[in-house]
Amino acid sequence: MITFESITKTFPDGTKAVDDFTAEIKKGELFVLIGPSGCGKTTTLKMINRLIEPSSGSIRIEGADLTRWNLQELRWNIGYVLQQIALFPTMTIEENIAVVPEMRKWSKNQISDRVDELMNMVELDPSVYRRRMPKELSGGQQQRVGVVRALASDPDILIMDEPFSALDPITREQLQKDVKELQSRIQKTIVFVTHDMDEALAIGDRICLMESGRIVQTGTPHELVHHPADDFVRDFIGDRTNEWDTPVKKMMSCKSEHSVNVADLPNSPLYPAPMYIFDSDYHFLGRSREGEIEDHSVTVSPETMLKKAVEYFETSDVDALPVIENGKLIGVLSYKDIVRYMQQFHKESGKESV
Amino acid sequence: MGVFQEMLDLFQNRQNMFWTLLWEHIHMSLLALLCAVFISVPLGIYLSRKKRVAEPVIGAAAVLQTIPSLALLGFMILILNEIGTFPAVVALTAYALLPILRNTYTGISEVDPAVKEAATGMGMSSFRRLRKVELPMAIPVIMAGIRTSMVLIVGTATLAALISAGGLGDFIMTGIDRADNAYILLGAIPAALLALFFDFILRVTEKTSKGKALTPVAAVLGAALLVVALPLFSFNQKPDLVIGGKMGAEPEIIANMYHHLIENETDLNVEVQSGFGSTAAAFNALQVDEIDIYPEFTGTALTALLDQTASPGSTEEEVYERAAKGMAREYNMAYLEPMQFNNTYALAMREKQAQKLGIETISDLGPYTDQLTPGFTFEFANRQDGYLGIQEVYGLTFENVETMDAGLRARALEVGEVDIIDAYFTSADIVEYNMRVLEDDKNLFPPYQGAPLMKQKTLEAHPELERILNQLSGEITNEEMQQMNYMVDYNDADPSIVAREYLTDNGFFD
Numbered sequence: 001m002i003t004f005e006s007i008t009k010t011f012p013d014g015t016k017a018v019d020d021f022t023a024e025i026k027k028g029e030l031f032v033l034i035g036p037s038g039c040g041k042t043t044t045l046k047m048i049n050r051l052i053e054p055s056s057g058s059i060r061i062e063g064a065d066l067t068r069w070n071l072q073e074l075r076w077n078i079g080y081v082l083q084q085i086a087l088f089p090t091m092t093i094e095e096n097i098a099v100v101p102e103m104r105k106w107s108k109n110q111i112s113d114r115v116d117e118l119m120n121m122v123e124l125d126p127s128v129y130r131r132r133m134p135k136e137l138s139g140g141q142q143q144r145v146g147v148v149r150a151l152a153s154d155p156d157i158l159i160m161d162e163p164f165s166a167l168d169p170i171t172r173e174q175l176q177k178d179v180k181e182l183q184s185r186i187q188k189t190i191v192f193v194t195h196d197m198d199e200a201l202a203i204g205d206r207i208c209l210m211e212s213g214r215i216v217q218t219g220t221p222h223e224l225v226h227h228p229a230d231d232f233v234r235d236f237i238g239d240r241t242n243e244w245d246t247p248v249k250k251m252m253s254c255k256s257e258h259s260v261n262v263a264d265l266p267n268s269p270l271y272p273a274p275m276y277i278f279d280s281d282y283h284f285l286g287r288s289r290e291g292e293i294e295d296h297s298v299t300v301s302p303e304t305m306l307k308k309a310v311e312y313f314e315t316s317d318v319d320a321l322p323v324i325e326n327g328k329l330i331g332v333l334s335y336k337d338i339v340r341y342m343q344q345f346h347k348e349s350g351k352e353s354v
Numbered sequence: 355m356g357v358f359q360e361m362l363d364l365f366q367n368r369q370n371m372f373w374t375l376l377w378e379h380i381h382m383s384l385l386a387l388l389c390a391v392f393i394s395v396p397l398g399i400y401l402s403r404k405k406r407v408a409e410p411v412i413g414a415a416a417v418l419q420t421i422p423s424l425a426l427l428g429f430m431i432l433i434l435n436e437i438g439t440f441p442a443v444v445a446l447t448a449y450a451l452l453p454i455l456r457n458t459y460t461g462i463s464e465v466d467p468a469v470k471e472a473a474t475g476m477g478m479s480s481f482r483r484l485r486k487v488e489l490p491m492a493i494p495v496i497m498a499g500i501r502t503s504m505v506l507i508v509g510t511a512t513l514a515a516l517i518s519a520g521g522l523g524d525f526i527m528t529g530i531d532r533a534d535n536a537y538i539l540l541g542a543i544p545a546a547l548l549a550l551f552f553d554f555i556l557r558v559t560e561k562t563s564k565g566k567a568l569t570p571v572a573a574v575l576g577a578a579l580l581v582v583a584l585p586l587f588s589f590n591q592k593p594d595l596v597i598g599g600k601m602g603a604e605p606e607i608i609a610n611m612y613h614h615l616i617e618n619e620t621d622l623n624v625e626v627q628s629g630f631g632s633t634a635a636a637f638n639a640l641q642v643d644e645i646d647i648y649p650e651f652t653g654t655a656l657t658a659l660l661d662q663t664a665s666p667g668s669t670e671e672e673v674y675e676r677a678a679k680g681m682a683r684e685y686n687m688a689y690l691e692p693m694q695f696n697n698t699y700a701l702a703m704r705e706k707q708a709q710k711l712g713i714e715t716i717s718d719l720g721p722y723t724d725q726l727t728p729g730f731t732f733e734f735a736n737r738q739d740g741y742l743g744i745q746e747v748y749g750l751t752f753e754n755v756e757t758m759d760a761g762l763r764a765r766a767l768e769v770g771e772v773d774i775i776d777a778y779f780t781s782a783d784i785v786e787y788n789m790r791v792l793e794d795d796k797n798l799f800p801p802y803q804g805a806p807l808m809k810q811k812t813l814e815a816h817p818e819l820e821r822i823l824n825q826l827s828g829e830i831t832n833e834e835m836q837q838m839n840y841m842v843d844y845n846d847a848d849p850s851i852v853a854r855e856y857l858t859d860n861g862f863f864d
Contacts, residue, residue: 049475075477082475084468090490099486100476149476 001027002048002157002189007057009043009213017043018054019213030183030190032204034197036236040213041193045159048191049078061157076100079150079188083162085142087134093119093145094130100153118148122178140171147179151188158190164199169302170254170282170330176203197237198250201225209233243345248309248323248333249302251341256332258320265291276322278329284322299324300333306341309333360536361543367846368540372525376544379521382439382514383507383548385582386446390503391575394451395496398458399484408459415452423449423510427517437635437644442511442519449510450503457499461492493571497560501553508549512541516631518639522548527629531601531761532843595816598645599628600636602760603842603849604697604780604835608649608804610853615822618863622816626850632733633658641685646812647819651802652677652692653699657739660684664739664800670696673800681807688813690820691827692803695780695835699739699799701728702777702789704767715795716748719774729756729763729772739800740776747798764789780832782840825862 002025009018018040025031033041046052047059050066059066066074087096094115101111119126122144134142143163150158160179164172180203183190194200200207201221208218217229228234259276260268262285268275275288276296287296298316300309302325312321313335320334365372394415401408421429426449430441465488473483515523522541529537555574562570595616599609606628613624627645630636633654639645652674656662660680664673670692678689701716703726713719719726734740735757745751756772763775764783777784777791779802784791806823813819838856841847857863 046475051471051475072477072479075475080472080475082468082472084466086466086468086472088469088473088487090487099478103477103482 001025001062002191003060003063004044005058005060007044007047007054007059009040009047009052010055016213018047021057021210021213021215023208023215023218025189025191027189028183028187029205030180030192030203032200032207033191033193033210034195034200034207034236035210035216037195038212039210041195041210042161044210045161045191045193048157048159049075049080072103076104076153077155077157079152079155079158081143081146081150081158081160081163083165085139085146085163085166087142087145087149089134092131092133093124093137094126096134096145097149097152099149100155104153106153114152118151121182122148138171139167140175143167143171143175144178147175147182151182151186156189158188160190160192162193162195165194165196169249169325172199173202173254179203201237209236243342244305244307244310246306246341246345247303248300248306249331251306251337252302252323252331252333253337254331256320256334258332258334259322259329260288262293265293272319274318274320276320276329276332282328282330284324284327284329287322296322301325302330306338310338357535357539361539364536364540364846372540372544375520375522375524375541376548378439378519379508379511379523379545379548381582381584382443382446382519382521383504383511383552384578386443386450386507386511387500387504388575388578388582389443389447390450390454390507391500393447394454394499395458398455398496399462401455401459402462402488403480405463412452412456412459415455418448419452423513424516427513431517431635431638435642437518437639437642439514439519442514442517442521446507446510446514450507453499453502453506454496455499457495457502458492461495461499462488464495465491493563494560497556497571501556504552504556505549508545508552512545515629517635518627518629518644524629527601527631529761530759532603533761533765534846593625594622595624595647595812596645597624597626597628598630598636598639598648599626600630600633600648601628603782603839604778604804605649606849607838607842607853607856608693610850611826611857612647612649612806612823613850614854614857615825615862616819619822620816620818628849640687640807640809643809647806647808647823649804650689650807651697651804653739653800653802655681655689655807656800658737661738667797668800670801670803674803674805682810686810688808688810688820690806690808690823692805693826693830694803694828695830695832696801696803697778697780697832697835698794698802699734700777700779700794701744701774701792702767702784703774703792704770705788705790707773708790708792713790713792715793716744716750716798717795718792719748719750723750724753726752726773727754727756727771728752728774728776729758729766730776731760731763732757734776739798743798747796780835780839782836782843785836785840786844829860830856 004021004023007018007021008016010016021044033044035041043052047054050071061069088099097115097118098111101114115130116126119129124141124144129137134145137145146163164175167175176199192203204221206218206220207224209216209224211232217224217233219227224233224237228237257272258274259278262277262279265277265288268288274296277285277288277293279285284299286293288294298312298318299322300312302323309321320332322329323331323333397411401411423445426445427442430445431437434441434444469487470483473487478486511521512523512526514521515527522545525537525541529535529541559570559574597609597612599605609626609628613626616622616624630639636648637659640648652670653664655677656664656673660677662676662680674692681687681689703713708714711722730741735755736742741755758766764787766772767775767789768787777789779791783789808819834856838852841852842849
């Protein structure tokens with residue numbers, strides 16, 4: 001449990017970055033700090049591992065004031081994921097992950113086993129990637145390493161500073177899912193900074209919306225969406241109450257049974273139809289008809305509203321539509337996705353009426 | 355291609371000397387480089403953490419580097435009151451500080467702030483962050499600085515020969531002195547190859563470490579340390595007496611004669627350290643006990659060291675007596691008896707031109723001061739018994755006066771770049787280049803006879819020196835001296851051997 005009590009941070013130039021911030025982050029919850037840039041969310045985050053010291057007020061972890069902890073041990077126990085990823089460029093992937101365990105004087109075998117375990121957890125084959133250098137990995141792969149590096153010595157707390165903002169949308173969504181899944185499995189307390197409300201709503205257990213250093217509203221995603229405290233919150237979240245006005249990117253499947261890499265085309269089953277084909281760069285090539293590639297013109301973009309997409313379904317004879325952004329196939333929208341989304345939306349709305 | 359062949363022959367004949375000088379050069383360069391690394395790298399790291407003081411400190415190092423290397427070497431003699439390897443290494447180190455310091459500072463400062471924050475946020479101590487993250491990332495930049503400094507040092511170290519520190523510069527200085535390209539190349543080419551070789555080693559080191567492991571860097575540092583420390587383990591017998599000598603064949607031959615005579619008759623361990631670029635350098639070395647004895651000309655002692663004028667027409671004895679008294683009074687130095695030859699200054703011209711213009715005496719130059727260009731040594735141009743005296747006594751002021759190194763004058767005269775030069779009377783050049791020596795009709799130039807100069811206390815410690823060295827009193831004629839100079843300058847004979855032969859042939863060892 002992390003407790004902020006009347007935290008204020010004034011920088012030497014007089015800027016008040018954080019103003020009377022009081023909050024309690026529960027054990028095992030994923031707590032999102034969100035707000036426009038300059039609202040003090042990152043400053044608040046960095047006070048947890050004392051990269052920034054508060055001007056007044058106190059922060060406690062498990063009831064003990066931060067200043068009473070040994071600074072290095074405190075930091076070893078708080079995994080830190082940066083927006084810039086910031087892997088150590090002169091170290092291999094393995095060495096990057098081993099940084100904190102080494103400082104904690106784990107044995108070589110223990111470290112090696114832990115590296116294997118963590119790399120497998122984020123689907124990076126250790127036999128392939130262990131000795132690679134960070135620059136040899138894609139951005140998404142690097143940030144997966146960034147996340148497991150923070151988890152390496154099994155800290156109780158993970159703080160993440162806009163960790164996915166530099167990544168492309170597909171990778172970002174995948175990693176958001178990974179983090180959410182990780183958290184449900186390993187039960188860490190995660191403090192997550194973002195400026196992207198979609199991200200916050202997708203992963204947060206609770207969301208704390210800040211503006212000019214102050215908390216505007218703290219609550220579950222549902223509370224924020226359905227009971228915004230004021231117009232600022234309402235504006236920041238946007239109108240999310242009408243399910244038909246949701247962009248299709250919120251419900252499409254990134255990995256779909258309806259899409260296949262052109263290289264795998266000969267081995268792919270003929271069913272289900274339609275089957276959309278992309279190349280190794282995810283460029284959309286068309287759809288498969290009896291093993292051949294055929295042009296396909298009815299597509300949607302990730303920002304297309306659901307009500308519009310449904311019109312496309314009505315005018316064409318397909319059960320699934322390719323979602324294309326800049327010529328790349330980033331997902332597939334099928335009837336199943338729409339039904340699943342509707343179910344979830346109404347479950348949340350249902351909570352409201354209870 | 356001829357000159358390369360000459361250089362190879364010279365290499366064959368001077369192998370021992372070559373390897374000694376090469377070793378001196380390597381030793382001096384590595385020592386300076388290591389000092390620079392051990393000062394600059396820690397300082398650069400410190401400055402990267404104290405940015406406020408960084409600018410002034412790096413500025414100071416930059417100022418050191420703007421001092422011309424020659425001047426810096428000169429300052430070191432004055433500041434450290436010593437000549438040889440020590441001041442040379444200090445000067446080279448000062449010279450090499452900036453590139454390493456600046457690159458270390460820059461390399462560490464420019465490590466991505468996000469990466470530094472990641473290291474701190476993950477709980478690395480400041481030292482661990484430096485060792486594990488910042489230094490490995492900065493290594494390529496630091497190594498680039500070290501390589502720059504290294505090339506700088508190996509090149510500048512050739513100048514160290516001027517302050518008697520040895521190294522390949524000795525060959526280059528000798529080459530300039532004798533206007534012999536083979537010598538210059540024998541010094542310059544290995545110096546350049548040495549720079550390339552070191553650069554290669556450092557580049558390989560950097561590649562092997564790939565900015566990752568510090569082990570190869572440490573290995574190379576260790577090897578360099580070993581090379582530098584090697585002479586500490588070898589026996590380093592300090593000589594009892596050091597005989598000095600100015601640059602040129604004649605002083606070197608005379609110094610070697612002293613050497614042979616003293617070693618022949620005593621058990622003293624004597625070493626010759628010649629090649630001082632000027633009278634001031636040699637005399638300064640004598641004053642600070644860097645050398646114990648050196649042959650000085652009577653005329654030079656009187657005019658340059660005692661700042662007196664020799665009245666026109668003074669006899670050889672008068673000049674010697676006045677010089678000996680003056681040296682004893684002003685510097686508490688003993689000036690033993692002079693040899694016979696008189697290596698006085700003279701003005702010389704190309705025989706043909708002198709004939710055409712009908713010039714035989716210095717006074718005959720009167721009508722031609724605007725047409726003839728003299729080429730004087732720096733020393734001659736500023737001496738009372740030199741160009742200053744020519745202006746006063748003869749009333750001759752030339753329109754254009756070139757100043758140049760002693761070794762270059764004869765060639766410059768030969769090719770017509772200048773028309774009049776100051777020459778030494780016993781110089782082999784006069785014969786070799788067919789020059790006409792102009793008569794000093796107003797007796798401006800005092801006699802210049804070589805004689806041993808030493809501190810009084812040296813003579814008191816070794817009273818037998820007076821008898822031993824005075825054996826040369828009144829010996830060696832102008833012709834004999836000219837002959838020996840010719841052997842060294844034009845037949846490339848070893849001055850030590852020439853000296854020994856003269857002494858043997860004239861029965862000094864009987």
